[in-house]
Amino acid sequence: MRYGPLVFLAAFFALAVSWFGMVYTPQIQLGGAVQETNSVISSDLYPSERPGLARQGLEVYRENGCFYCHSQQVSQKGTLVDLFLTDAGKTNMAVANALNEEHVGTGTFSGPGIAAGLPKAIARNLSMERAQSLAAILKNNGAKSEMHLVPIGADIERGWGVRRTVAEDFIADATVMPGSQRVGPDLANIGARSPDLNWQLVHLYNPKLVTADSPMPPYPFLFEEKKIGSHPSPDALRPVGKFAPRAGYEIVPKPEARALANYLVSLRADTPLYEAPLTPPPPPKAATNAPAATNAPAAK
Amino acid sequence: MNSPAKQPVAGAPRDTELKDPTVPIWLIVVLFLLLFWGAVYFDDHGGWFEKQVYTPYVSADQLKDFQVGGGPNPFEQGRVIYSKTCFACHGANGMGQPGNVPPLVGSDWVNEPQPGRMIRIVLNGLQGTGLTIHGQPFNTGTAMVPWKSFSDEDIAAVITFVRGNPDFKNHAPPVTPEQVKAIRDKIEGTHPGSFSPAEIEAVNPAD
Numbered sequence: 001m002r003y004g005p006l007v008f009l010a011a012f013f014a015l016a017v018s019w020f021g022m023v024y025t026p027q028i029q030l031g032g033a034v035q036e037t038n039s040v041i042s043s044d045l046y047p048s049e050r051p052g053l054a055r056q057g058l059e060v061y062r063e064n065g066c067f068y069c070h071s072q073q074v075s076q077k078g079t080l081v082d083l084f085l086t087d088a089g090k091t092n093m094a095v096a097n098a099l100n101e102e103h104v105g106t107g108t109f110s111g112p113g114i115a116a117g118l119p120k121a122i123a124r125n126l127s128m129e130r131a132q133s134l135a136a137i138l139k140n141n142g143a144k145s146e147m148h149l150v151p152i153g154a155d156i157e158r159g160w161g162v163r164r165t166v167a168e169d170f171i172a173d174a175t176v177m178p179g180s181q182r183v184g185p186d187l188a189n190i191g192a193r194s195p196d197l198n199w200q201l202v203h204l205y206n207p208k209l210v211t212a213d214s215p216m217p218p219y220p221f222l223f224e225e226k227k228i229g230s231h232p233s234p235d236a237l238r239p240v241g242k243f244a245p246r247a248g249y250e251i252v253p254k255p256e257a258r259a260l261a262n263y264l265v266s267l268r269a270d271t272p273l274y275e276a277p278l279t280p281p282p283p284p285k286a287a288t289n290a291p292a293a294t295n296a297p298a299a300k
Numbered sequence: 301m302n303s304p305a306k307q308p309v310a311g312a313p314r315d316t317e318l319k320d321p322t323v324p325i326w327l328i329v330v331l332f333l334l335l336f337w338g339a340v341y342f343d344d345h346g347g348w349f350e351k352q353v354y355t356p357y358v359s360a361d362q363l364k365d366f367q368v369g370g371g372p373n374p375f376e377q378g379r380v381i382y383s384k385t386c387f388a389c390h391g392a393n394g395m396g397q398p399g400n401v402p403p404l405v406g407s408d409w410v411n412e413p414q415p416g417r418m419i420r421i422v423l424n425g426l427q428g429t430g431l432t433i434h435g436q437p438f439n440t441g442t443a444m445v446p447w448k449s450f451s452d453e454d455i456a457a458v459i460t461f462v463r464g465n466p467d468f469k470n471h472a473p474p475v476t477p478e479q480v481k482a483i484r485d486k487i488e489g490t491h492p493g494s495f496s497p498a499e500i501e502a503v504n505p506a507d
Contacts, residue, residue, distance in 0.1 A: 025349075029349060029351045030351055033351075075355075076355070076356055077356060078356045079356060079357075079366060081368075128362075128365055128366060132365070146368075147368040149366060149368065164354060164355070164356075166354055167351075274352055274363075274367065275352035275353065275354055275357075275363065276354065277363075277366045277367055277368070279368075
């Protein structure tokens with residue numbers, strides 16, 4: 001061992017450098033993140049602590065290795081701007097002419113027409129520079145405009161989220177589950193996509209009840225097959241066809257299944273943040289997207 | 301005495317050894333150019349380890365440009381400022397402390413259509429006797445300290461919050477940073493210290 005001290009020093013140095021780069025620096029950078037710093041739109045803290053059952057569900061998620069196949073991170077390629085005219089000002093003609101000179105949109109604007117139906121989008125999918133210059137032109141002509149931010153990217157097109165995931169999204173969790181592979185869909189916003197607890201339970205019991213060719217394994221051990229007593233359990237699943245339980249029995253979710261479903265429903269990262277700005281879509285006017293009233297899966 | 305090994309083998313190429321073992325100068329130049337390009341690329345796209353800069357944004361300045369999603373809400377900003385600063389004396393419910401700190405709930409000065417008096421109080425503070433609100437005397441044993449170190453935006457936000465807060469039963473119109481700036485400029489030289497209740501009473505709220 002002539003080089004013993006040298007080998008030791010080299011190993012120590014290599015480990016120290018990686019500790020600095022991968023533990024200490026991120027801790028300095030992000031360790032101080034707190035909930036309240038980041039509310040742009042409302043005074044509500046983001047992210048809120050998960051309710052108790054959902055916290056237990058995180059452990060079930062971990063135990064069952066859901067993170068091997070599911071990521072919880074949405075990527076984003078860019079941010080485009082939709083420019084909305086909110087006030088056409090007093091000289092509509094000047095505004096319309098200025099917009100026509102800039103060749104905004106596909107058609108041409110007319111003086112009287114431009115003030116109709118405000119606020120309205122006059123140009124979509126602009127770069128920030130272009131949107132800013134157009135907004136300045138509108139302002140010079142006495143009109144007012146509003147920019148709506150539209151994050152874009154493959155994940156967002158798939159409907160997996162409305163913006164990219166950032167570190168702030170994870171600070172309420174003691175164990176973060178960002179995942180690394182995408183055998184299944186990304187779950188960063190599964191609570192926004194499928195807010196129905198019963199849907200989640202049915203899907204966990206056997207994903208093929210929901211999607212016929214789902215590659216996800218079933219998790220029947222999170223459920224109990226119970227003999228129906230004097231009254232059927234109120235929260236029993238009612239799988240149909242070949243997934244149906246034996247006659248006189250019912251499928252009841254165990255506490256683990258309920259916790260996991262609550263955790264999944266609590267997963268959503270769609271609040272606008274300073275570091276991930278977006279313009280939230282307007283709230284729906286009528287309650288047309290009410291969750292299904294039945295807990296039975298749709299018959300195929 | 302020559303060793304036979306030194307003799308060149310017949311038929312072998314003669315120049316198998318490097319004539320010049322140093323690195324060619326063009327390679328050094330190329331490596332430096334690559335390093336320079338890397339540094340420039342990092343500078344343009346790295347975000348300089350700013351914790352709030354993620355792709356697709358490349359710098360904190362660019363990220364600031366994108367803060368347009370409806371814009372910050374002055375009322376909600378004001379709520380945050382109030383809950384960090386003002387609540388210590390005026391209380392989370394705006395009721396103040398009897399005989400000591402005047403309530404903001406339903407106060408005349410708070411609810412005036414023109415915010416001149418309130419802006420002055422927040423900017424320079426209030427101290428002295430002779431204050432009566434809702435028939436209750438306040439001797440302001442704890443003087444209100446000046447908050448002129450706050451920006452115009454912050455003062456406008458917190459006044460907007462107090463004046464428009466339905467929980468405080470106040471329904472006065474919002475205040476703009478420009479109004480705060482106008483009064484700040486006006487009293488900057490003429491009245492550097494705290495106001496007394498009588499002085500505030502004498503102020504024209506629209507001025």
